[in-house]
Amino acid sequence: xxxxxxxxxxxxxxxxxxxxxxxxxxxxxxxxxxxxxxxxxxxxxxxxxxxxxxxxxxxxxxxxxxxxxxxxxxxxxxxxxxxxxxxxxxxxxxxxxxxxxxxxxxxxxxxxxxxxxxxxxxxxxxxxxxxxxxxxxxxxxxxxxxxxxxxxxxxxxxxxxxxxxxxxxxxxxxxxxxxxxxxxxxxxxxxxxxxxxxxxxxxxxxxxxxxxxxxxxxxxxxxxxxxxxxxxxxxxxxxxxxxxxxxxxxxxxxxxxxxxxxxxxxxxxxxxxxxxxxxxxxxxxxxxxxxxxxxxxxxxxxxxxxxxxxxxxxxxxxxxxxxxxxxxxxxxxxxxxxxxxxxxxxxxxxxxxxxxxxxxxxxxxxxxxxxxxxxxxxxxxxxxxxxxxxxxxxxxxxxxxxxxxxxxxxxxxxxxxxxxxxxxxxxxxxxxxxxxxxxxxxxxxxxxxxxxxxxxxxxxxxxxxxxxxxxxxxxxxxxxxxxxxxxxxxxxxxxxxxxxxxxxxxx
Numbered sequence: 001x002x003x004x005x006x007x008x009x010x011x012x013x014x015x016x017x018x019x020x021x022x023x024x025x026x027x028x029x030x031x032x033x034x035x036x037x038x039x040x041x042x043x044x045x046x047x048x049x050x051x052x053x054x055x056x057x058x059x060x061x062x063x064x065x066x067x068x069x070x071x072x073x074x075x076x077x078x079x080x081x082x083x084x085x086x087x088x089x090x091x092x093x094x095x096x097x098x099x100x101x102x103x104x105x106x107x108x109x110x111x112x113x114x115x116x117x118x119x120x121x122x123x124x125x126x127x128x129x130x131x132x133x134x135x136x137x138x139x140x141x142x143x144x145x146x147x148x149x150x151x152x153x154x155x156x157x158x159x160x161x162x163x164x165x166x167x168x169x170x171x172x173x174x175x176x177x178x179x180x181x182x183x184x185x186x187x188x189x190x191x192x193x194x195x196x197x198x199x200x201x202x203x204x205x206x207x208x209x210x211x212x213x214x215x216x217x218x219x220x221x222x223x224x225x226x227x228x229x230x231x232x233x234x235x236x237x238x239x240x241x242x243x244x245x246x247x248x249x250x251x252x253x254x255x256x257x258x259x260x261x262x263x264x265x266x267x268x269x270x271x272x273x274x275x276x277x278x279x280x281x282x283x284x285x286x287x288x289x290x291x292x293x294x295x296x297x298x299x300x301x302x303x304x305x306x307x308x309x310x311x312x313x314x315x316x317x318x319x320x321x322x323x324x325x326x327x328x329x330x331x332x333x334x335x336x337x338x339x340x341x342x343x344x345x346x347x348x349x350x351x352x353x354x355x356x357x358x359x360x361x362x363x364x365x366x367x368x369x370x371x372x373x374x375x376x377x378x379x380x381x382x383x384x385x386x387x388x389x390x391x392x393x394x395x396x397x398x399x400x401x402x403x404x405x406x407x408x409x410x411x412x413x414x415x416x417x418x419x420x421x422x423x424x425x426x427x428x429x430x431x432x433x434x435x436x437x438x439x440x441x442x443x444x445x446x447x448x449x450x451x452x453x454x455x456x457x458x459x460x461x462x463x464x465x466x467x468x469x470x471x472x473x474x475x476x477x478x479x480x481x482x483x484x485x486x487x488x489x490x491x492x493x494x495x496x497x498x499x500x501x502x503x504x505x506x507x
Contacts, residue, residue: 004143005133008150011466012129015154015493016122019163020057022494023501027059035503038066040074041285042110049103050111057114059501065117065165068092073109077286079296079305080323082268082315085260087199088167092116117165124169125162129153131176132423138183139391140427141384148430148440149423151468155489156426157346158416160496160506168420171201175421178207182214183390191253199260202316203421206400211253213393219246220370268315273308275300328408339412342507343405345488346415346425350402353428357395360387369393386431391424398424415492415507429485436481439474440467 001009061069064084071081072089095116096109103112132153136146161168178193191211198204219242226238275298279287282297290297296305307318320326331339358365369392383389401421405414418425434440471478471486478486492507500506 004147004150005130007466008129008133008147008154009126011151011468012126012154013122015159016125016163019159019497020118020122022497023059023160023163024056026498027501028055030498030502033503035063035505037063037503038070040066040070040289043283043285044073044108044110047106047108047111049106050108053107053111053114057118059497060114060117060164062164062500062503068165068167069110069113069117072096072113074286076268076271077282077297078290079272079315080319082264082271083319083323085167085198085200085202085264087196087260088170091120091170092165095120114165121163121165121169124173128162128169128173128176131173131180132426135176135180135183135423136427138180139394139423140386140388141390142388145385145427145430145434148433148467149426151466152426152429152485152489153423155468155493156419157489157492157496158419158507159493160500161416162420163497164500166416167200168416171197171204172420174200175204175207176423179210179423182210185218187211187215187249187253191256194257195260198257199264202261203401203417205258205261206397206421208254208257209397209400210393211257212250215246215249217370217393219243265314265316269308269313271298272296272315273304273313275302275304324410326409331409331411336411339410343411343414345492346418347402347406349425349428350398350418352432353424354395354399354402356428356431357387357391361389361392364389364392386427391427394422394424394427398422412507429489432481433485436479437471438479439471439482 067081067084068089069092070077071084071086072092076082076086092113093116096112099119100107100112100115103115107115129150133146133150136149137143140146140149156162158168162172163169174193174197178190178197181193182190194204194207194211197207222242223239227235277298278301279297279299282290287297289295305318307313307315369389398418401418402414405411405417409417468486471482475483475486496506498504
């Protein structure tokens, strides 16, 4: 383990511990808001330690986390539960039944699930930060930028969703890990990681774009090299083989990534369009909630819902349309202005990243990053840093997420949507800090004034000093850029825990 990885892991572990501690304190200190949220009745008798666990970790079960907890405990009973993909509930139930089984005499299933959330998401977050650091080192080719980006990720504005019972940490670990594998050329392993990510969140399908782009870039590079080193008709056969291999890889990889989404939609179709259970088999308390709230449950004695008759009966699309009213420009209402303001900092980072990258690489962007102006230009010797040609596809991916999230989703979700799916918000933030903060400027020895590495008296190297922590005592004298970025990250880090854990509206 390198010093940088150790520093990142230590900071990530520190922020996880602080997050769990603060959510418990804030949840105890602030009364819960009476929100109109999904709150299924408890059908299991509490055991000895349930009240203590609920007091300590109850803040992790708010809002959508209740859906994941319900699915992990009861399965997919209500129609709108199918908006939440199965991998995270499966992991929670597995941890509760296997790792935490010795506690079954003192904790109910729900109590063990809450402990599983705390342990599972903490471990998954550590995996995600290691994956992000490895990906950043590989793509950016800049150690300092990769380290600072990873440290910023540890105080992500979406922190509460990485800690609570949401699938963001799981998705981030799989996505960043898959991207690292794809960049290293392990296409099949990357497809498996992306496929598992799609079992966690529907936007895992967007990762298909990386599969289509990065192998295409590699194929073009192979053809260019072969063209300059080989003569004769054998080039034609080689070109044909490269193209066929690329098409087969793309088709197979796309099928692998999309398989969990398709399988889950088929499961939803079978559950509601050809149900095999009756209402008598559903616990009365849960059936009463369905009748009171208008939730649909599967019933073999009732006619199938109308969405089953569509040419493409996708339950996920139906839920987003009917239950959440998600659609193109539907959120553009005057009363949603506060939510647009909440999403504005993340949107600003996305826009700044795209604009700065295009300004620095206009020709590369117009060529879609697929080829250089000469044989020796391209990705073989990339420019280190944020303007590296290898960053192009990540900028496009981030911009697509930004546009789609702004136009077609609850806009306040943009913060966690992008923070768990793209490294770009952290790359551009670290780039701006290194560019504008005098305390982080390189000396001639390439060592920053706020030291990234300390030495003992005998000259032995120790863990690098955390530049984020080193900047905090000098916050008032930092540049406006540093104050804005760190102020945004830390304020959302704390506000998210304060509001979300008490059923107050947040991103």
